[in-house]
Amino acid sequence: MSGNEAIALGAWEAGVKVASGYPGTPSTEIMENLSGYEGVYTEWAPNEKVGLEVAIGASFGGARALATMKHVGVNVAADPLFTAAYTGVVGGLVLISADDPEMHSSQNEQDNRNYAFAAKLPMLEPSEPGEAKEMMKTAYQLSEELDTPVIVRITTRVAHVKGVVEEGEKLPPATECAVPEAPQKTVMLPALARQRRVVVEERMTRCMEMAETASFNRIEQGDTTKGYITAGVSYLYVKEAFPEAAVLKLGMCWPLPEKLIRKFADSVDELYIVEELDPFLENHIKAMGIECKGKEVIPNQGELNTDIVRHAIAPEKDRSLFESVELPNRPPNMCAGCPHRGIFFNLSRMKVFVSGDIGCYTLGFLPPLSAMDSCVCMGASVTIAHGMVKALGDEGHKKVVSVLGDSTFVHSGVTGLINSVYNNSGATTIILDNRITAMTGQQNNPTSGYSIKGEAAHELDIEGLCRAVGVKHIFVVNPHNVVETRKVLKEAVELEEPSVVISKAPCVLLPEMKERKPVSYFTNQENCVGCMSCIRLGCPAISWTSFKEGEAEAKGFKKKQKGVSKIDEILCNDCGQCASLCKFDAITRKEEK
Structure with a gap:
């Protein structure tokens, strides 16, 4: 199993009854796999804060609950997380934080071990899939024994590596599900929160004592010339690099077992702390007065x-x-037929600052489109555009637009739009509605009309929602018609009041798109004049052949023509964006018989 598959199995064996999360690499497959197990309710939440709060509610009701998210998602969920440390749990509660060292699919490289320290919560860190599965069961036992949420931190390597995993027995529920009857524990008024603050410190003291003898914190005997303290996947790197060395493997990276660490440090001549990203273990071990080397x-x-x-x-x-x-470079690119390409092609030709967001469409930044000027975090496109408009003054609305996807809009763009309307911003918001959360692998969301299990669900009316928050000027466009879309974008940008352009076309990777009757476009090269309009779309299905000196005329083209374009009919996904740009009848739609 992969680490994510193993965590899903571990959650099921632990008796998880309710699980909620937001898709984000490298955590996504946990929920996808867990949704296939019997007896557990799973859902995609609009964002990570909602997902964690759903899990907290399930825990208050006595169920074992799980919330899953990538590392930046914990930033969104931090508000309820810190208070859940005070309320504690009824049924066990675990939060998965999937960190992304090297930023394989993320906008930053934060180390979420710091959240365990700041929120005063225990954190477990598995090193491989088999251990990840077992740690899930341990995490729920700890959660209920210590009356606390538990964070399980994985990284991209642990999430996606394959390892041998043994199936085990499903644990029985520890409590019956019922409406809680102890509001002094779950209502965090200041007076009650002060009482629970004492409980938090007492709990962490107990947890530190447990860490000293826990099986997941262990000393592995070996050559004591150089000893290593490590956790997570870094443990495997140490074992491969120095198989004969003495190692202290920490399965709980917070709180730390101080006595065990001192015992190990005294047993080796030279101590090294091996960890990815922040010197988290190193700083806390040095604070104990222990000499060691690390960063x-x-x-x-x-x-x-x-x-x-x-x-x-x-x-x-x-x-x-x-x-x-040696692997060949493969520059990232939007898929052939991606509906987002037509929007960014138009924006690249408009003199506007494009406030972008997180999703497939962030690739609009790359050449040849080069049509995105900022990207900070989920939902920030709308609010950053609003701030710039206010800073630029009277004509600011003509200089700035924001772009975000349908899932991102639901995640955290709605509140920004409410703010723009409330504070009378003239910025144009472009919502790329492809009916799916595409970047993380085509997960359903509130706009798609289907649940995590593919069952029919309410389909959010984006246009109606925008109208309900007060947007008066709403345009719906087919982004594949590039010319008509440009006219609408220009009209929207000129308006002095908030406007929304909804770009509506499905992701080409959706099953229903793949199952269509095969059709494609092809190039009538004898009509091609080499204007390169289609090439500037950056579509991977369109290639360019340059002519050498004298070659154009010899092949029957204009003497000064630089080359011709060609459509790969196998790669073409029938979007028609190139055809809408061609003025010379050089691109024709072809239907297979």
């Missing part, structure tokens, strides 16, 4: 691997343990 040799950026660890600590040894493989 002066181990990089504090990016993902570690066995070679990096080995060379950092023992540069005299051979650098490469494994033969490297």
Whole structure:
């Protein structure tokens, strides 16, 4: 199983009854796999805050509950998380934080171990899939024994690596589900919160005592010349790089077992702390007065691997343990037929600042479209555009637009739009409605009309929602008709009041799009004049052949023509954007017989 598959199995075996989350790499597959198990309710939430609050509610009702999200999602969920540390739980409550060292699919590289420290919550950190599955069961036992939410932190490598996982028995529920009858525990008025604050400190003291003897914190005997303290996937790198060395493996990275750490430190001549990203373990171990080495040799950026660890600590040894493989570069690009391409093609030709957002469409930043000027976090496109309009003054609305997807709009763009209307911003908001959460793998969301299990659900009316919050000027366009869309965008930008343009066309990777009758466009090259309008779309199905000197005329083209374009009919997804731009009848739609 992959780590994510193992975590889903572990949650089911732990008796999880309710699970809620928001898709985000590298956490997405946990919910997708858990939704296939009997006896557990699963859902995609509009955002991570909602997902965690749903899990808290289920826990208050006595059920074991799970919330899943990637590392930046914990930023969104931090408000309820910090207070849930005070309320504690009834049924066990676990939050999965899937961190992303190296930023494989993220806008930052934060280390969420810091959340466990700040929120005063225990955190477990598995190193491989088999351990991840077992730690899920341990996490729920800890949660109920200590009356606390528990964070389980994984990283991209643990989430996606494959490992052997043994199936186990499903645990029985620890409590019956019922309406809670102890409001002094779940109503955090200041007077009651002060009482629970004492409980939090008492709980962390108990947790520290448990950490000293817990099986997931263990000393592995070996050569004591150099000893290593490590956790998570870094443990595997240490074991591969220095298989004979003594190691203290921490399965609980917060709170730390101080006595065990001191015992291990005293047993080795030189102590190294091997961890990805922040010197989290290192700082806390140094605060104990223990001499050790860490970030002066181990990089504090990016993902570690066995070679990096080995060379950092023992540069005299051979650098490469494994033969490297040269892979060809594959620049990221929107799919052939992506509806977002037509929008960004138009924006690249308008003199506007494009406040972007998180999704497939962030690729609109890359050449040849080069049509995005900022991208900060989910939903920030709308509010950043609003702020810029206010800063630029009277004509500001003509210079700034925001762009975000339908799932992102529901996640955290709605409140920004409410703010823009309430505070009379003239900015234009473009909502890219492709009916799915595409970037993380085509997960359903409130706009798609289907649940996580593919069952029919209420389909959010984006146009009606925008009208309800007070937007008077709403336009719906087919982005594949590039020319008509440009006219609408220009009209919207000129308006002095808030406006919304809804770009409505489905993602080409949706099953119903793949099942269509095969059709494509092809190039009538004899009509091509080499204007390159279609090439500037950046579609991977369209290629360009340059002519050498004298070659154009010899092939029957104009003497000064630089080349011709060609459509790969296999890659073409029948969007027609190129055809809507071509003025020379060089692009024709073809239907397969």
